[in-house]
Amino acid sequence: MIPHNAVITEVIQQTPTITTLKTDIKLEALPGQFVMVWVRGLDEVPMxxxxxxxxTVQRVGEATVALSGMRVGDSIGIRGPFGNGFQLKGTRIMLIAGGVGGAPLLPLALLAHAKRLDVTTIIGARTGNELLFEQPFSQSGSVSVATDDGSKGYHGFVTGLMDRFDLESFDQFYVCGPELMMKNVLNMLQVKGIEMRSQLSLHRYFKCGIGVCGACTIDPSGQRVCKDGPVFQADMLIYSELGKYHRDATGKKIVY
Ligand SMILES: Cc1cc2nc3c(=O)[nH]c(=O)nc-3n(C[C@H](O)[C@H](O)[C@H](O)COP(=O)(O)OP(=O)(O)OC[C@H]3O[C@@H](n4cnc5c(N)ncnc54)[C@H](O)[C@@H]3O)c2cc1C
Ligand code: FES
Known part of the structure; x- marks a missing residue:
């Protein structure tokens, strides 16, 4: 429970809003597990x-702006890894990454490649220069990209691009990205009757990160995203708050 002190050894600007911080500690974790990152004097956030x-951090608010501005030699506190992570199933898999959602999916792609699975990755972003990890994902299999503004790859959302694939031929779908994107992917798989082949990683506001405080529970199941997730199968999410609302630090509902 006591954070490890991690010193930043390299800063990589991945996109205009996304930065990777390499540190001097290596953690053994399942792809999809997370750590609680302590930005001293400010906050502790899940990553x-x-x-x-x-x-790999996307700038959205106070803590992530501070992390994105860190330099080599600065330090952060790290607790974890926590949560359940993704489970590899079958032989032919599709990864669907929106924005910084590529962060937990990249180690999964590398593990799947090492196990000789057939990996197809779809990466979506608002615009071409915000596409994350296109090159590293391509080391594990084929990559297709979609941008909202059409500046690179398919012009439109990842679901439009997915439609060009024979989705029934995939054994499992792994999804992480903006919540409305994940909801649309889930709806699409549901229409085809293959939603139970999906695993989705959720982002929620976390306080403790270890299942104690209840800040991250999802309705109506009461499952804690930090402890029971962050990766969930479709049956836990289809009739849930996914894509409808999440809660802020005070517990107030924020409608999408
Ligand atoms: C399991 C898990 C893994 C995550 N992995 C990553 C990662 O690898 N890289 C990364 O950049 N981010 C990741 N996040 C999201 C990250 O934790 C939040 O972006 C961060 O806590 C925001 O803190 P802040 O102080 O910068 O922003 P705040 O000032 O707290 O919020 C700024 C804005 O971002 C929104 N926001 C805050 N927290 C979240 C959240 N958890 N999800 C969606 N929107 C949020 C707020 O509603 C607000 O609009 C992950 C979240 C979870 C739960
Ligand atoms: S953040 Fe405290 S229970 Fe999940």
Missing amino acids: ALSHPDSI
């Missing part, structure tokens, strides 16, 4: 491990 020694 996936994009590599055993790295986190």
Whole structure:
């Protein structure tokens, strides 16, 4: 429970809003597990491990702006890894990454490749220069990209691009990205009757990160995203708050 002190050894600007911080500690974790990152004097926030020694941060608010501004030699506190992570199933899999959602999916792609699975990755972003990890994902299999503004790859949402694939031929779908994107992917798989082949990683506001405080529970199941997730199968999410609302630090509902 006591954070490890991690010193930043390299800062990589991945996109205009996304930065990878490499540190001097390596953690053994399942792809999709997360760590609690303590930004001293400010906050503690959940982050996936994009590599055993790295986190990949998108600037959205106070803590992530501070992390994105860190330099080599600065330090953060790290607790974890926590949560359940993704489970590899079958031989032919599709990864669907929206924005910084590529962070927990990259280690999964590398593990799947090492196990000789057939990996197809779809990466979506608002615009071409915000596509994350296109090159590293391509080391594990084929990659297709979609941008909202059409500046690179397919012009439109990842679901439009998915439609070009024979989805029934995939054994499992792994999804992480903006919540409305995940909801649309789930709806699409549901229409085809293959939603139970999906695993989705959820982002929620976390306080303790270890299942004690209840800040991250999802309705109506009461499952805690930090302890029972962050990865859930479709049956836990289809009739849930996914894509409808989440809660802020005070517990107030924020409708999408
Ligand atoms: C299991 C898990 C893994 C995560 N992995 C990563 C990762 O690898 N890289 C990364 O950049 N981010 C990741 N996140 C999201 C990250 O924790 C939040 O972006 C961060 O806590 C925001 O803190 P802040 O102080 O910068 O922003 P705040 O000031 O707290 O919020 C700024 C804005 O971001 C929104 N926001 C805050 N927290 C979240 C959240 N958890 N999900 C969605 N929107 C949020 C708020 O509603 C607000 O609009 C992960 C979240 C979870 C739960
Ligand atoms: S953040 Fe405290 S129970 Fe999940």
